[in-house]
Each structure stands twice: as C-alpha cells, then as structure tokens.
Amino acid sequence: MAYSEKVVDHFNNPRNVGSLPKQDPTVGTGLVGAPECGDVMKLQVKVNPETGVIDEAKFKTFGCGSAIASSSLATEWLKGKTVDQALAIKNTDIVAELALPPVKIHCSVLAEDAIKAAIADYKKKQQAGQ
C-alpha cells in the first residue's frame, strides 16, 4: 500500500516521541490498545494547572505507520490547546489531515481514544488532589 506524504513524514520524523513522569499530578497518561491486537498507544499530556493549557505532549506507539503518524500528529495538535479544546479533536480530523485510507481509520480512532484517556487521567488526578 502506498502511504501519503504526511504519513511518511510523521513516520520518518516523529514529533514528540518520549515519556513524561507518570506520577506528576499535572501529567495525564492514556494507554490504549492491546499487544495481541497489534497496536498499543501511549499518549501523555502535561497541563498547566493555572491556565488549563497543554504545555507538553509525548507519545510512544506500537502499531503500523499510520498509527505512529496519527499519534505523532495528535501530540502536535495537543500542544497549546486547552483540555476542552483537546477533547474536541476527532479521529476524522486525523484521517483528513493524514489522508488515511479506510483500512487505517481504526488507527486514528486509537489516537482519539488515547487523547481522551490521557485527559481523563489528568482530570482524575486533579480531582483526587483537591
């Protein structure tokens, strides 16, 4: 299968690969997928508690090139967004930006799930801290 230029670019030069400290109360971690399904995504956000703006986002992905590109793109989009704006990111936005073919739509769904899981984790920590 041929990949779009944008997928190839994210795959070859992935943005924001890495990890943030999981225990940090301002960091939310989302881990979605399963190894036996062939895809696991870890996405983390670091939120400025004052402003509610995402300062940093990092990912690590086990999955196909489109899954890696989807999570790389997601971290790019997350930075600078508020938590609520982040929740508005839809998998269809990722599909459109990366020109993903139909068989790769679930890779973008995984990225949306990872964003939601990371934000949910951050919110849970904030509530627990109050």
Add this chain to the structure above:
Amino acid sequence: MLKFPIYFDNHATSPVDPRVLEAMLPYFTERFGNAASRNHKYGWEAEEAVEQARKQIADLIGASPKEIVFTSGATESDNLAIRGAAYMYREKGDHIITAVTEHKAVIDTCKRLEKEGFRVTYLPVKKDGLVDLGQLRAAITEKTVLITIMTANNEIGVLQPIAEIGAIAKEKGVLFHTDAVQAVGKVPFDVNALNVHMASITAHKMYGPKGIGALYVRRRNPRVLLTPIIEGGGHERGMRSGTLNVPGIVGFGKAAEICRLEMAAESVRMQALRDRLNRKLHERLDELYINGSMDHRLPGNLNISFAYVEGESLLMGINDVAVSSGSACTSASLEPSYVLKALGAGDELAHSSIRFGLGRFNTEEEVDYVADKLVSVVSKLREMSPLYEMVKDGVDLSKMQWSAH
C-alpha cells in the same frame, strides 16, 4: 553494486532465471504451435518441447514423465489433487486429514468439501510448526481416503516429516498428497523415497514463469485416479483439459533441470546466507524469536519476530527491502497470520514477524545491508514502542489489563 529494493521475498515468487527465459522465447514466436496439433510441424515441435519438459520435471522429483499433469499453478494442482481424489474415492470414504498451517489453496478446498458433506480433520501443529505423527495416526479412520500435508511451509519454511507421513499412509492404505511448492528444487524430494501419491508444484517458486504448475499423480503402486475438475478436450490423460501453455511448460522444464543440477551447491549457499543474516541480527538485537523449527527448515527461509515492534511499521522503515510480515496491519483482513497463530506463541509475536525468503540471486552484500538496516530500524522503533519501555521498566505485559478496542 546493490540494486534496490533488495528482493528477499522468494517464497512469494522468484525471478525468472535468464536461462529459463532464453529457453522459452522461441515458443512465443517461431515455435508457437499447439501441442495437440497432430498434423504439422508446428504441433510436433510443441509436443516434443512439452515432453522434454515433462521429463525434466519428472527427473527432479524421481517420477516418470507420464506422472506429471500440467496445470495453471499450484492452486489448481492442490484443488485437483484434493477434490479429484475426494470425488473419485467417495465410495471408499469421506474423511480427509490436513493441518491448520496449510496454504489456503488446501484449506479452502477442504472447507469447500466439508460443505459438500465430506469430513475434514485439521491437525494442529507443535510449537515448532511440525505435525505430531501420533496425532496423525490417531486421526486416521476406516473412512479416511486422503492425507494432505505440505512439504515446506510458505511462511515459516518448516519441513514436515514427509517420509514418515508417507510410510504411515502406505501402511494404512490412505492416499497421500503433499503441497511441495516451496520445497521442490530447494531440498531433495523423491516421490518414491517419500511414498508420496500426489505432489503439487509450481514453476514460479523455482525461477520459472508464473501461471504454470504441475501435479504429480502416481501411476504404479498404487495407480491413483482422479475425477477431473476441468473438463474439455481430454488433455493430460483426461485429468486436466485445456490447450497446454507451451512456453510456460518449456520454462518450467528448464527451471526444473537447473534446480536438479545446481540444488546441492545452491542450498549450501542459501543456508550460509540465511545463517549469516540470522547471526548478524542476533549479535546486535535482543528479544528476537524465530518462528518454527530451525532444524527442519528450508535453507533460504528465516521467519523472525522482533518483539515490541509492529511488522507493518518495520516494513515501512525498511522500505528498500522487499519482505513480508505476518502482522495484521499488513493484511486486508486485519487478522494476523494464521500460521504463526497456530504455533501458539501469542498473537503479539505474529504482529512482529518478518519473513525472509532468500533465493538464487541474493548476495552476501545484500544480507549485510539488510541486517544493518534492520538493526537500525528495529532500534529506532523500539525507542518509540510503549511495550519495550514497559518491559525495560520491569512490567510484565501478560499481567497488564489492556483496553480492547
């Protein structure tokens, strides 16, 4: 000088040997005759060429030329062998034994027969990919008419104990067919030594052209009869009608002759290249898992799982190398390889697998390039892998609660 992409996918198909092409060319042009034309030189020339090729192929597998039935390829050969025998011997019994790791041409033919009322036993395989002879023996009943087990697997390259299976089939009076596509021309294969009744072969896996294959059908001890699945002009002793693909057959014959003459030296060279690749990878990468027995294996095959790295992303990273993966992401069905799943090592290893199929035209220089490339891409992807990170942090992945999606 390396030529890209480097072709390490010789189980999918192999390039045509230039000597084969040269032998074929006149049969497209001045010697274009129909081998069934009895009344002129064009026909005689074509027939003579076909009979020479039949002998070349028979010689490679220790058969007699009359036992070679030409088909359009091994898919058709598998269909003809299994359906042809099932229909012919239906009075005797309705039970067929095969294995879960067979090629789809065998599995789907068996499934079709099940819909038609036949019963099929799909033997599991052991962790090393081989069938258990005790289980095979136990599966044979009064009603068993056919055992069909492949000689070499197209994904993991493992060689089944064909001689032992042949002996069991002989003892029990059951017909034995083997899909020998990946083995013939690569390792010694003799229909008499192995007690095989039928064997499927195809030219395009042994440096011949695509679209031409054969089924070996035993004529003595016992004489095997088949119900044809393609009817028509009664070619190939009535077992397979249709005008013969003369240039294809000529190429197939030449390819078989080259294999017969060069196999001994070539297999040593293939195995040396394969072992070099394996060694270079193991020297520089940890957590590699070889799929299938290393002791009973085609010399040119290596199937490795690079743990914590997904196969399609790996293929994307080594895009100047042509190989294939058992990963779900590379398949249209989004299912990982059923062959690797059958080994019982867990689906995650199937997702991380790469099949290397080395062939006649590969070189040491190519092996070195591919090994270096893999080491760098696997290392990079592992840096990107949440699973690798977790394992390095001491997390037991099998104990994790994963969110299925």
